[in-house]
Amino acid sequence: MNDPSLVQLALAFPPPAERPLLALLLELDPGLGGFSTVAAAGHGHGFDNASVQELVRGHADRRLLLAVMPRASAERLLEGLRERMSAAGITWWLTPVLDFGRLA
Numbered sequence: 363m364n365d366p367s368l369v370q371l372a373l374a375f376p377p378p379a380e381r382p383l384l385a386l387l388l389e390l391d392p393g394l395g396g397f398s399t400v401a402a403a404g405h406g407h408g409f410d411n412a413s414v415q416e417l418v419r420g421h422a423d424r425r426l427l428l429a430v431m432p433r434a435s436a437e438r439l440l441e442g443l444r445e446r447m448s449a450a451g452i453t454w455w456l457t458p459v460l461d462f463g464r465l466a
Contacts, residue, residue, distance in 0.1 A: 383452070390439060400426050
């Protein structure tokens with residue numbers, strides 16, 4: 363499937379935001395279809411809200427959510443998140459998807 367409007371939405375967020383974020387994503391219209399979440403470690407600048415343990419370890423615990431969808435859907439989803447979870451410490455980015463499918 364080659365659809366030039368597809369993007370990968372990536373959300374990086376602190377672990378305590380995972381439950382409310384996933385609940386909201388499943389309830390927003392359009393609802394989020396399939397997605398993956400993985401544990402991650404945030405490195406670099408921007409450790410203003412890091413815990414003492416994260417400062418000692420030199421990285422912040424994060425979760426990543428990855429989903430492929432049409433760009434317009436991703437933009438609507440981000441708008442809903444801005445309205446309802448703006449204080450949750452969520453970072454996002456969109457990446458063009460060159461191709462997408464299942465190995466079947």
